[in-house]
Amino acid sequence: MKIIKVKSYGELSRKVADFFTDEIRGNPKITIGFATGETPLGLYKELVKLYKLKKIDFSKVKSFNLDEYYPIRRKDKNSFYNYMFKNLFDKVNINKRNINFLNGESKDFEKECLDYELRIKNNPIDLQILGVGINGHIGFNEPGSKENSKTRLVNLSKETIRRNSRFFKGSIKIPNKALTMGIKTILSSKKIILLIYGKDKKKAIKSLIKGKINSEWPVSFLKNHKDLIVFVENSLLSKS
Ligand code: F6R
Numbered sequence: 214m215k216i217i218k219v220k221s222y223g224e225l226s227r228k229v230a231d232f233f234t235d236e237i238r239g240n241p242k243i244t245i246g247f248a249t250g251e252t253p254l255g256l257y258k259e260l261v262k263l264y265k266l267k268k269i270d271f272s273k274v275k276s277f278n279l280d281e282y283y284p285i286r287r288k289d290k291n292s293f294y295n296y297m298f299k300n301l302f303d304k305v306n307i308n309k310r311n312i313n314f315l316n317g318e319s320k321d322f323e324k325e326c327l328d329y330e331l332r333i334k335n336n337p338i339d340l341q342i343l344g345v346g347i348n349g350h351i352g353f354n355e356p357g358s359k360e361n362s363k364t365r366l367v368n369l370s371k372e373t374i375r376r377n378s379r380f381f382k383g384s385i386k387i388p389n390k391a392l393t394m395g396i397k398t399i400l401s402s403k404k405i406i407l408l409i410y411g412k413d414k415k416k417a418i419k420s421l422i423k424g425k426i427n428s429e430w431p432v433s434f435l436k437n438h439k440d441l442i443v444f445v446e447n448s449l450l451s452k453s
Contacts, residue, residue, distance in 0.1 A: 214436065216422075218447040222410055225444050226255030229342075229408060232442075233260060234269050236340055236404075244275040246341035246394075246402055247301075248352075249293040251380075252410045253342060257301040264305040271307040277329075277338055278314050279352040280393040283366060285317035291381050292317055315364070315392040326364040326392060333364075333398060341402035347413045348372050349420055349430035353393035356429045360437075362395030396434050405438055409445040418449055 219225040233256075237243055247253075263269040278297060287294040294314050302312060313332055319325040343351050348370060354362060355370045369377075369389050381387045399405070409418055420430035421443070427433055435441050 214421075214438075214441045214443060216443045216445060216450075218450060219444060220447055222255055222446070225408060225410060225446065226259050229256045229406060229444055230259030230263060232406070233340075234263055237269055237271070237274060240339065241270065242273045242275070243339045244277065244336055246277050246279060246338040246399075247297060248279050248342050248344050248408075249296045250344045252344035252408045254300060256342075256408070260301060261304045269305075271305045273311075274307055275311040275336060276302075276307065276313060277333060277336075277394075279341075279343070279399075280391055281315040281317040282388040283317050283322060283390045283392050285385075285388055287314075287316070287318055289385060290383060291385065291387070317388075317392065322366045322392060326366065329392075329394075330364045330398060333394070333401070338402040339404060341399060341405045343399070343405060343407045343435075345407065345409055345414060345417045345421075345432045346373060347376065347411075347417060349417045349432045351396070351407075351431050351435070352399060353391040354396050354399075354431045356431065358396055358428055358431045360400075360426075360428070360434050361397050364392070364394050364398055367391055367393055396431060400434065400438055402438075404440045405435065405442070407432075407435060407441065407443045409443065409449065412449070415449055418445060422450075 281293045285292045353367050378387050417432050421432045424433050
């Protein structure tokens with residue numbers, strides 16, 4: 214595990230964006246696993262800036278997103294699908310045919326998950342970007358998730374529902390279920406970048422850096438990955 218300490222959220226977003234640019238330049242046909250949430254918003258803004266400056270080209274990039282609420286309409290403003298188009302995909306030249314997303318509208322969620330898993334197997338993720346929940350979840354692999362878990366339907370924890378409710382707009386209630394890549398799916402990515410942002414993530418960082426691998430802190434499974442880079446604000450480390 215390589216830890217890159219940064220002084221601020223702005224620096225974190227810029228550094229990761231520069232890292233991305235180098236990765237895409239090195240392999241224009243790269244397959245990227247994207248995350249949603251508050252943490253990568255700054256990164257996506259930076260990527261859009263770099264694209265406008267013609268420093269980055271998404272035309273051959275393929276993407277897979279980590280997770281999606283279930284059930285949810287893709288058009289719903291609270292869906293992760295909508296988040297990705299609004300914050301990144303609609304603003305850069307990614308080919309829409311190269312975008313892979315778990316479908317929160319799918320009636321047959323088991324088939325949806327099996328298909329997604331197969332698509333990833335046939336098109337391995339070169340670079341997976343992750344955030345972490347305050348309870349240590351990665352993707353929507355909540356505490357208790359197994360190391361060998363694959364893409365599946367999960368129940369969201371009360372904590373996650375409470376926390377993510379703050380983003381929910383409009384009339385719909387936050388679903389209490391989601392589709393998510395599993396821990397095994399995530400660990401199969403060639404390279405993983407974990408972004409840690411937010412004062413309430415200290416316990417999660419500690420479980421990754423100092424704790425033992427255990428399913429109560431799913432983020433700790435990342436210790437098993439051979440190419441993990443963690444970008445974290447310095448202040449969070451010194452007091453953890
Ligand atoms: C999002 C995801 C989640 C978030 C995590 C942190 O696709 O899979 O694991 O990365 O909940 O969310 P924020 O960044 O909002 O603190």
